[in-house]
Amino acid sequence: MCGRYAASRGPEDLAGVFEIEKWDPEETLAPDYNVAPTKEVYAVLDRPLKDADSPRPVRQLRRLKWGLVPSWAKTPEGGARMINARAETVHEKPSYRRAFATRRCIVPADGYYEWVTGVAERDLEVEGRKKRPRKQPYFVLPADGSVFAMAGLYEFWRDRTLPDEHPLAWWATCSVITTEAETAPLAAAPAEGPRTLADIHPRMPLMLTPDRWDAWLDPARTDADELRALLTPPPTGLMRAYPVSTAVSSVRNNGPELLKELEGPEEGTLF
Numbered sequence: 717m718c719g720r721y722a723a724s725r726g727p728e729d730l731a732g733v734f735e736i737e738k739w740d741p742e743e744t745l746a747p748d749y750n751v752a753p754t755k756e757v758y759a760v761l762d763r764p765l766k767d768a769d770s771p772r773p774v775r776q777l778r779r780l781k782w783g784l785v786p787s788w789a790k791t792p793e794g795g796a797r798m799i800n801a802r803a804e805t806v807h808e809k810p811s812y813r814r815a816f817a818t819r820r821c822i823v824p825a826d827g828y829y830e831w832v833t834g835v836a837e838r839d840l841e842v843e844g845r846k847k848r849p850r851k852q853p854y855f856v857l858p859a860d861g862s863v864f865a866m867a868g869l870y871e872f873w874r875d876r877t878l879p880d881e882h883p884l885a886w887w888a889t890c891s892v893i894t895t896e897a898e899t900a901p902l903a904a905a906p907a908e909g910p911r912t913l914a915d916i917h918p919r920m921p922l923m924l925t926p927d928r929w930d931a932w933l934d935p936a937r938t939d940a941d942e943l944r945a946l947l948t949p950p951p952t953g954l955m956r957a958y959p960v961s962t963a964v965s966s967v968r969n970n971g972p973e974l975l976k977e978l979e980g981p982e983e984g985t986l987f
Contacts, residue, residue: 718921721828739777761821762933784891785873803895815869823868827857852981859903859956866921867893900952
């Protein structure tokens with residue numbers, strides 16, 4: 717899954733990477749090293765500009781709330797639970813299939829966090845024979861330091877209780893697509909701990925390699941089979957993972973120190 721990630725790159729950097737044509741300086745977000753559900757995040761999308769003379773889709777960097785609210789929802793309350801969409805079923809789930817057809821985006825990140833509980837300890841926990849253990853967080857990122865481009869969906873939801881001119885009348889929200897975690901060895905496995913992404917968690921955000929960005933963002937592409945073909949996992953060996961401080965487990969903590977690589981799991985944690 718993807719329940720927390722880091723995003724420190726600013727609009728200027730992202731504009732160069734994704735060939736952004738339009739972004740609003742007034743919508744600039746501060747670097748966020750502990751992005752949690754319901755926060756506002758950057759998303760890259762292709763969409764015609766409002767009130768523009770041309771219907772041509774324009775590559776934009778937009779601020780969206782993480783937690784998708786379907787356009788048909790009566791209330792936005794379920795958004796916090798819809799942070800992830802499974803690649804295997806995204807084309808058929810009522811909450812996602814409309815967005816999958818025409819409202820796809822890329823959610824740029826430095827990498828994502830995942831928490832590990834050792835297998836033996838997890839079994840004891842399930843059996844109720846041991847106190848809940850502390851879990852060791854890992855940071856997963858591209859081994860070459862490039863932007864982690866997560867496949868995403870976005871939606872617009874209208875709050876009918878507010879007038880059209882109200883600034884909160886429209887909600888723009890998004891979800892990250894996940895897939896099965898890689899079972900191949902990590903590009904740079906830590907000396908102590910998991911050797912593959914699947915050792916950390918059975919699922920991971922779906923990373924789109926640059927050769928798929930244009931096709932994924934193109935709103936004119938609506939054929940479900942063609943789009944599903946874009947959701948095949950990237951080549952193995954592109955990712956690395958390393959242990960980080962358990963401070964990231966609290967959303968109150970936020971700073972570059974959360975990305976500091978530890979030599980091994982913290983004392984009292986597992987793996």
